[in-house]
Every structure is written in C-alpha cells, then in structure tokens.
Amino acid sequence: MKSGPDLNRFGPIGLVVVQSTSLCNLDCSYCYLPDRQKKRVFYLELLPLLVQRILESPYAGPEFSLVWHAGEPLTLPTGWYDEATVILQCSLAERGAEGLEFTQHVQTNATLINDAWCDCFHPNRIVVGISVDGPEEIHDAHRRFRNGRGSHALAMKGIEALHRNNVPFHCISVLTADAMEQPELMYRFFRDHGINDVGFNVEEQEGIHTSSSMQGSAMEAKYRDFLRAFWHLSEQDGYPVVLREFQQVISLIQGNQRMTQNELNRPFSILSVDWQGNFSTFDPELLSVASDRYGTFNLGNLKDVSLVESTQTDQFQRLFTNMSRGVETCHNGCEYFGLCGGGNGSNKFWEHGSLASSETNACRFGTQIPVQVLLERFEAGPPLTHQPTH
Structure with missing residues (x-):
C-alpha cells in the first residue's frame, strides 16, 4: 500500500537557489529565462538578511546548500564571490550557526572557467556544477553565443582547467532529439573527458521555451533505447558514468x-531568491514567473516579509492548495508515486496550465522511463557494478 503524502509538512530548507546575476553569455535554444541578456546583479547587502530569514524561520534545518544559478554566475568577477x-x-x-552544515555551489556553462576561477573555487569551497550537452555537433546545435557561434570549444577549455587544477565537478546535460541516435558518441564523450557524475535533463517545455524536440511516444521509445545503450556501454567499458536518473x-x-x-512540491524545502531579493518556494524554475492563473509565483521580498509571513498570504495558500491537489492526484493514480513523490509543479504548470494536475512529459522522461530501464536491468541479473552509490 502506498504511503500518502504529508501535505502539512513544510521544510526543512535544504537548498537555496540565488540568482547572482540574470545575465548569461549564451543564448541556448531551450533556455526558459526571459531576461538573460540583461546584467542585473544580486545585492550582496541582502545576504545577511537572507541568512536571517532562513535561520529565524521554523523551516531552518541542520544543513543547506546555496547555489548561485539562474543566469551565468561567472559573468561576475571572482572578487564578487570572494566577498559573498x-x-x-x-x-x-x-547568528551562532557555526555548527550548521553549509555548502556553496555554482552552476555554470563552463565557458568562462580558467585558472583564476579555479583559484576562487578552492579557497571559497565552492562546489562546481557544469552544463555541457556532449560532443561538439550535439552541444553546439543548441548551446550558442548570441552571434550564433557554438560554445563547445570554450566549455572544453573550462573542463580542462577544472581537471588541471584538481577541482571536482558534476555535470548536467540537456538531452534533445539530436542525442537520441548517438548513445555511444554521448557515452564516449563523458568517458574520454573524465566526466563521471552526470544528470540528464530531457529538453522540456518551460517558460518562454514553449515546445520540445522530445515530445511524443516515438521519442519516449528512443529515450528508453538510449538509456539502455548508455548503461550497456558503461558496463561493457568499465568506466562508471554515474547517471543521476x-x-x-x-x-x-x-x-x-x-x-x-x-x-520540489514541499513548501520551503527549496527557497529561491532573485537578484532583487524576491523569493519563492517549490521549483526554482517558477521564480519570478507570471501567469494569468496564479499571477506571480513570488511570495514577497526578503526586505518586507518573513518566510512565515509569506505563508499567510492568499497567494501562498492558492499555490499550496493547487500543488497539494496535484500531489494527491499523483498519489491516487500513479504507480510511480513512491519513486518520484508527486512530480514537479513547474512541469505541471507549463504542460497543463495548473499545479493541480498530474502526469507530465517530464514525469515520463525523468522517472518512468529510467525506472523501467533500471528494473529491466535488475531482472537481467549481474553485473550492476558501475552505478555506485555516493
């Protein structure tokens, strides 16, 4: 019997996503951010207030990670992060939080990484996540500069700098239809460049990116075959490319x-803050999004309202009620609920127009298909030695 969701549980805050800048030096075809060409910078004077808002709230836990994201963080100078x-x-x-386990992260397209940035990552203990989509022809089809030039060559220089300076990193790759026919090329890219911690983000319909090359049952079948082939290559080769999925x-x-x-659907498990100090919870992708149904997904500004006060607004109650209905619908009707916990609100909103909906394309690609492939592999028997737990 499936356990029901605990829809009265809020927090603890484990992830804080902060938009250090809205600017990105790339213009990726699938990006959902509307203002990535504008250089708006987070006010460092707001950081003490951000810490205060977290620690004064009942949602504070024993640890949290702060991730600089939602733009290209490295378009700011290294000194900005030293100061931060x-x-x-x-x-x-x-605030007497020396015992709190705090980690700082950055998610970057890697094109600006050099030795100076590695010298910033090390002393500031910044955990690095990079975004690279695979070999040049696949990567450059979508991840380009505004002049149309591909970004792969510079991203590879960034990866070389990380290796040269012994900076560990993990990788996110956006999978589009271009990659589905070439699992061996994709696998060998990660293997040959020493990348062994990978998450696949299947191209989604989100924000201003209103369509995806990965929609439809034919693409679902291709993705299933892609994952099977990728796993087989990893086992065969003995190089453990650990897939988040x-x-x-x-x-x-x-x-x-x-x-x-x-x-992603439990209030104040994630706190997202934009460059002005406006904040939201649930999916970080919903930060500063406006809609006809819900208005803005922001709950207030750090300068004006506490986290608890934000939950007492009509806006939060409307979002929470709809999110809870969506989770309940998933729980009552989906056999995969125990392995995903009710899906992602942003995908429900962008695919169905409502948080109070259930299955999405993202569910099928993010949970259902990987689970199917994994269970097939379990049933086939050993070896399963190249997906170690961290």
Whole structure:
C-alpha cells in the first residue's frame, strides 16, 4: 500500500537557489529565462538578511546548500564571490550557526572557467556544477553565443582547467532529439573527458521555451533505447558514468524506501531568491514567473516579509492548495508515486496550465522511463557494478 503524502509538512530548507546575476553569455535554444541578456546583479547587502530569514524561520534545518544559478554566475568577477563568501560566513557566525552544515555551489556553462576561477573555487569551497550537452555537433546545435557561434570549444577549455587544477565537478546535460541516435558518441564523450557524475535533463517545455524536440511516444521509445545503450556501454567499458536518473531509484530500492513527497512540491524545502531579493518556494524554475492563473509565483521580498509571513498570504495558500491537489492526484493514480513523490509543479504548470494536475512529459522522461530501464536491468541479473552509490 502506498504511503500518502504529508501535505502539512513544510521544510526543512535544504537548498537555496540565488540568482547572482540574470545575465548569461549564451543564448541556448531551450533556455526558459526571459531576461538573460540583461546584467542585473544580486545585492550582496541582502545576504545577511537572507541568512536571517532562513535561520529565524521554523523551516531552518541542520544543513543547506546555496547555489548561485539562474543566469551565468561567472559573468561576475571572482572578487564578487570572494566577498559573498566572507559575508555568508560572518552572517552564519553572528547568528551562532557555526555548527550548521553549509555548502556553496555554482552552476555554470563552463565557458568562462580558467585558472583564476579555479583559484576562487578552492579557497571559497565552492562546489562546481557544469552544463555541457556532449560532443561538439550535439552541444553546439543548441548551446550558442548570441552571434550564433557554438560554445563547445570554450566549455572544453573550462573542463580542462577544472581537471588541471584538481577541482571536482558534476555535470548536467540537456538531452534533445539530436542525442537520441548517438548513445555511444554521448557515452564516449563523458568517458574520454573524465566526466563521471552526470544528470540528464530531457529538453522540456518551460517558460518562454514553449515546445520540445522530445515530445511524443516515438521519442519516449528512443529515450528508453538510449538509456539502455548508455548503461550497456558503461558496463561493457568499465568506466562508471554515474547517471543521476538511475542513482536516486537505486538508493530508494537499496534502502527499501519510498517517497511520500519530494522537495520540489514541499513548501520551503527549496527557497529561491532573485537578484532583487524576491523569493519563492517549490521549483526554482517558477521564480519570478507570471501567469494569468496564479499571477506571480513570488511570495514577497526578503526586505518586507518573513518566510512565515509569506505563508499567510492568499497567494501562498492558492499555490499550496493547487500543488497539494496535484500531489494527491499523483498519489491516487500513479504507480510511480513512491519513486518520484508527486512530480514537479513547474512541469505541471507549463504542460497543463495548473499545479493541480498530474502526469507530465517530464514525469515520463525523468522517472518512468529510467525506472523501467533500471528494473529491466535488475531482472537481467549481474553485473550492476558501475552505478555506485555516493
């Protein structure tokens, strides 16, 4: 019997996504951010207030990660992050939070990474995530500069700098239809460039990106074949490219656990803050999005309202009620609920126009197909040695 979602549970805040700048030096074809050509910068003076809002709330937990994201963070100078790190450390110390486990992350397209950036990552203990879509012809079809030039060559220089300076990193790759026919080329790209921690984000319909090359049952079948081939190549080769899509399911199965909800639909498990200090919860992709149905998904500004006060507004109650209905619908009607916890609100909104909906294209690609491929592999028997748990 499936466990029902605990829809009264808020927090703890484990992830804080902060838009250090809205500017991105790329113009990727599938990007959902509307203002990525504008250089708007987060006010560092807001960092002590951000720490205060988190720690004064009942949603604070024993740890959280702050991720600089939602633009290209490295378009700001290294000194900006040096200053931000000092402010964060001082703010946590002033509030007696020395025992709190805090990590700082950056998600970057890697095109600006050089030795100077690696010298910034090391002392500031910044965990690096890069976004690269595979070999040149696949990557450059979508990840281009505004002049139309591909970004692959510069991204590879960034990866070389990370390796040269012994900076560990993980990778996110957006999968489009271009990659589906070439699983071997994709696998060998990661293997040959020493990338062994990969998450596949299947191209989604979201924000200003209103269509996806990965829609339809034919693409679902191709993705299933792609994952099968990718896993087989990893086993055959002995190089453990650990895929996020499989890792979460393996961890749940090995621990005999099931989800009753996930952090993307549980209030104040994630806190997202834009460059002005406006904040939201649920999916970071909903930050500063406006809609006819819900208005803005923002809940207020750090300068004006506490996190608890934001939950007492009509706006939050409308979002929460709709999100809860969507999770309940998933729980009552989807056999994969225990392995995804009710889906992602942003995908429900962008595909169906409502948070109170259920299955999405993102569900099928993000959970259902990887689970099907994984269970097939379990049933086939050993070896399963190249998807180690972290």
